[in-house]
Amino acid sequence: MISIPIRTLRIFILLLSVLSISACGFHAVYDAHVELQDSKWFKDDAARFEVVINDTVSQCDFVLNVRNNTDYRFSNLYVFLRTKFPNGNITRDTIECILANNTGKWLGKGWGSIKENRIILKSGLQFPLKGKYEFLIQQAMRADTLHGIVGVGLRIEKTD
Numbered sequence: 001m002i003s004i005p006i007r008t009l010r011i012f013i014l015l016l017s018v019l020s021i022s023a024c025g026f027h028a029v030y031d032a033h034v035e036l037q038d039s040k041w042f043k044d045d046a047a048r049f050e051v052v053i054n055d056t057v058s059q060c061d062f063v064l065n066v067r068n069n070t071d072y073r074f075s076n077l078y079v080f081l082r083t084k085f086p087n088g089n090i091t092r093d094t095i096e097c098i099l100a101n102n103t104g105k106w107l108g109k110g111w112g113s114i115k116e117n118r119i120i121l122k123s124g125l126q127f128p129l130k131g132k133y134e135f136l137i138q139q140a141m142r143a144d145t146l147h148g149i150v151g152v153g154l155r156i157e158k159t160d
Contacts, residue, residue: 027160029053029060033153039069041146046082046138049154053086053127058158062122064137065153066097068106070113072148075100078140079152081121086131094140095121114150124159 034047066077077097084090097119100106108117127133135154139146 027158028155029055029158030154030156032155033065033067033151035151036149039071039148039150041139041149041152043139043141043144046136047152047154049135049137051133051135051154051156052131053133054130056127056130059124059126060156060158061120062125063155063157064095064097064119064121065151065155066099066108066117066119067110067150067152068099068108068115068117069148069150070106070115072099072146074141075104077146077149080136080138080140082136082138084134084136086129086133095119118155125156 030049030051032049034049036045064079064081068077075098077099079095079097081093081095082090083092097117098107099115099117106115108115110116137152137154139149
């Protein structure tokens, strides 16, 4: 049996992780994440993302990323998505994110107690206007404070 020093194994895993992350981000138009302090999401707090769009021809996937830990006590998460368009128009949507299946098994990817769920909100999206878009994501659950939500992110990627 081959014995590999722990330090060498850790460096190998780190390099492999960096390579896989950089490969996944090749088509990303925008990718940002907001970490929530102490894994608490207060009802009045919103994650804010500003995106400048210059391409109104390409199709994109519009993705919400939700990171939760196993302390989260619900199998789903409702969020409000407020979109402010470059022309000043505003829309608001309510989105349900399924984080666990019917048996309580956590969905998403991740090791240990943190899972990351990639929720495609819109596939084949073409932005109607060039300019700055503002997206606000706010939790819409009945609890004033959600425990166990580690972070929320927004990713826009060109589709092939």
